[in-house]
Amino acid sequence: MKNIPIWQYDESKHPGEDFDIEAEIYDDKVRKFRDIRKENEELLSILNLQPDQIVLEIGAGTGEFALAAAKQCLKAIAVDTSFGMLKLAENKARSMNIENIEFIQSGFLTYDCKEPVDVAVSLMSLHYLPDFWKQIALFRFSKMTKKGATLLIKDSVYSFDIANYVEFFNCGLSRMASSVGTDSADWAASHIKEEHSTLNWIMEGMIKRAGFRIEKYDYMLGMYATYLCTKVP
Ligand SMILES: C[S@@+](CC[C@H](N)C(=O)[O-])C[C@H]1O[C@@H](n2cnc3c(N)ncnc32)[C@H](O)[C@@H]1O
Incomplete structure (x- = not known):
């Protein structure tokens, strides 16, 4: 990871879990409430990747999406701040004989792209940054992408009625505890409490200010969002 100015948010010390420690158990943990294979199939069908395209994913984690994308494009670049998560992703690539993928330990605020990419992706990762730094991350995506490029963001973004936040969180967590267990509800x-999920209208504004047009969006369960965007000239 490169040196950063003293005023810059240190993305290697984000809130929430330590992914170097969690790496080995991460896939099993998320499979309790996410069907990753189905999610990736849906996202890839929205993206309709072309064989000559370069895809950049920041916050790639254990590489599930980047590896699936690599099968459909020229090259995938998987960036993550966690060495442990990347190591796991790299091992998966080796066992799957996928060679057109690069793994880079870096982050939204520090990754320097060597060449502009066609498609930029971030899945369940942008919320580790406070809002100001999310905006910087989105500007950086704009700099790292080609004219007319696609940006796909899926994350925890709140679209529920804020007036009912107490009921919303209490009901959601108790439903989660009874359906997938108290460990997942505690997580x-x-x-x-600690991470930086933001509100849908803030996220929409930040995406637009970074120079992207939102082509499609989907708000799920009041707390997840998917945005498919195009870089505008
Ligand atoms: C919840 S996991 C999501 C992983 C994967 N994208 C998924 O959908 O399952 C969040 C990932 O973001 C990474 N991360 C957190 N802050 C980051 C940052 N500023 N830049 C890049 N990666 C970051 C973590 O190391 C972790 O691998």
Whole structure:
């Protein structure tokens, strides 16, 4: 990881879990409430990748999306701040004989792209940054992408009625505890308390200010969002 100015947010010390420690158990943990294979199929069908395209994913984690994308494009670049998560992703690539993928330990605020990419992706990762730094990350995506490029963001973004936040969180967490277990509900509670999920209208504004047009969006369960965007000239 490169040296940063003293005023810059240190993305290697983000809130929430330590992914170097969590790496080995991460896939099993998220499979309790996410069907990753189905999610990736849906995202890839929205993206309709072309064989000559370069895809950049920041916050790539254990590489599930980047590896699936690599099968459909020229090259995938998987960036993450966690060495442990990247190591796991790299091992998966080796066992799957996928060679057109690069793994880079860096982050939204520090990764320097060597060449502009066609498609930029961030899945369940941007919320580790406070809003000001999210905006910087989105500006950096704009700099790292080609004219007319696609940006795909899926993350925890709140679209529920804020007037009912107490009921919303209490009901959601107790439903989660009874459907997938108290460990997952505790994980979600610490996410709400410590991480930086933002509001849908803030996220929309930040995406637009960074120079992207939102082509499609989907707000799910009041707390997840997917944005498919195009870079505008
Ligand atoms: C919840 S996981 C999501 C992983 C994967 N994208 C998924 O959808 O399952 C969040 C990932 O973001 C990474 N991360 C957190 N802050 C980051 C940053 N500023 N830049 C790049 N990666 C970051 C973490 O190391 C972790 O691997």
